[in-house]
């Protein structure tokens with residue numbers, strides 16, 4: 488972000504200031520991931536366990552790596568999955584619970600949907616719901632998509648061009664230029680979403696039978712589009728649905744200071760970073776639910 492590349496290059500060469508801090512931070516993150524891998528190797532349980540890292544470890548044995556290269560490969564996988572998968576889903580859920588508090592009608596419809604699901608399934612606790620059960624939560628799926636339309640966890644995405652190019656609309660992009668798009672701005676464009684684009688309306692994602700209808704990824708680039716699209720999209724929905732169902736089953740959530748009502752959505756409390764975080768976090772009061780049929 489420095490105005491002249493020579494500034495950061497000099498700092499990096501001399502190992503001073505934020506370049507030094509950056510190098511140290513990378514070392515800390517790498518060490519953390521390496522420790523996870525080494526401790527798993529010591530336990531020697533990755534052939535019998537089926538978590539994600541165990542699977543990567545088991546399959547990487549046959550890839551012809553030297554030991555240290557294999558560990559570095561696994562280290563990069565651990566880091567990319569933690570970075571890509573943890574803060575993105577928690578950011579999405581933060582805005583989701585904020586919006587739900589400001590839209591009690593939607594909250595009610597979500598409760599009603601999983602109440603129906605629980606009564607038609609043989610499971611007694613939402614945490615035991617299977618993949619297909621969660622898949623059938625159409626309204627919840629729509630509400631999560633709608634929440635991410637207005638508050639995309641990755642609000643702006645950038646690409647650096649490797650060569651001159653011309654975009655489909657005729658725009659010229661030169662080699663070495665940055666090309667950015669804002670999923671946040673696109674989610675609020677009347678041209679794409681109609682005159683009610685500023686409203687939180689999960690119904691816009693449902694057909695007449697209440698079945699979720701996925702939309703064009705270029706209209707909704709929350710998980711990016713085309714090449715290098717998010718690999719964890721389905722997993723993210725699954726995780727978020729499980730968390731929402733488990734939390735709402737157990738608690739009534741009250742947002743301190745009030746949630747995302749239409750009035751508050753005009754000037755939402757975001758702070759812009761790589762992710763669209765909520766300024767000062769989401770403060771809530773949890774009340775244990777007495778009667779927990781759902």
Ligand code: HEM
Nearest residue numbers: 571572575576579640641709710711715716717718719723
């Ligand atoms: C709401 C949750 C999530 C959102 C909004 C999201 C969004 C994105 C976006 C925008 C990208 C493209 C980044 C880029 O190339 O500039 C991406 C890539 C990626 N995501 Fe996600 N993500 C989410 C959850 C997850 C989860 C849970 C996982 C894994 C468990 C995951 C794994 C990945 C991976 C591996 C990539 C890199 C794909 C590649 O470069 O080929 N994501 N995600």
